[in-house]
Amino acid sequence: MQTEDRRVRIDKWLWAARFYKTRAMAAAAVSGGKVDLNGERTKPAKPVKKGGRMALRIGAYDWDITVEALSDRRGPASEAQKLYTETPKSQEARAETAAQLKAERQSLSIYAKGRPTKRDRRNIIKFNRDNS
Numbered sequence: 846m847q848t849e850d851r852r853v854r855i856d857k858w859l860w861a862a863r864f865y866k867t868r869a870m871a872a873a874a875v876s877g878g879k880v881d882l883n884g885e886r887t888k889p890a891k892p893v894k895k896g897g898r899m900a901l902r903i904g905a906y907d908w909d910i911t912v913e914a915l916s917d918r919r920g921p922a923s924e925a926q927k928l929y930t931e932t933p934k935s936q937e938a939r940a941e942t943a944a945q946l947k948a949e950r951q952s953l954s955i956y957a958k959g960r961p962t963k964r965d966r967r968n969i970i971k972f973n974r975d976n977s
Contacts, residue, residue: 851917852892852893853892853893853915853916854889854890854891854892854893855882855887855889855890855891855892855893856871856889857871858912858915858916858917858928859871859874859875860919861917861918861919861925861928862916862925862928863919864901864903864908865903871889874901874903875887875888875889875891876888876889879901879903880899880900881899881900882898883898883899884898893912894915895912895914895915896912897911897912898910898912899911899929905942905946906939906942907935907938907939907942908931908939909931909932909934909935910929910930910935911929911930911932912928912929913927914927914928915928916928
């Protein structure tokens with residue numbers, strides 16, 4: 846953790862907080878409009894302040910967080926979690942999204958067996974021949 850009076854770029858902070866694997870990915874997300882700082886779109890070089898609010902979109906998940914501490918060094922996940930707090934509403938929304946995605950994957954799993962067997966292919970050919 847760094848001192849609180851020091852400035853940290855938003856892309857560095859997102860990388861240090863382990864939201865993105867690389868700083869380049871964090872900078873691309875900020876430039877692409879996936880990150881809002883205090884309700885405004887920002888640039889990767891914008892400094893983050895303690896108490897700032899961030900809205901992130903990572904894949905299908907939306908995060909609404911408050912900056913608790915500043916750091917420009919990537920450390921263990923336990924230290925990264927101390928850099929921010931997530932709102933309860935955001936946690937519930939992410940859990941709901943995860944459950945929805947899991948249900949969608951399970952409904953598609955009947956088709957995810959892989960290639961058809963020789964018996965399956967013969968049945969498909971027979972079915973197509975009978976219905977044409």
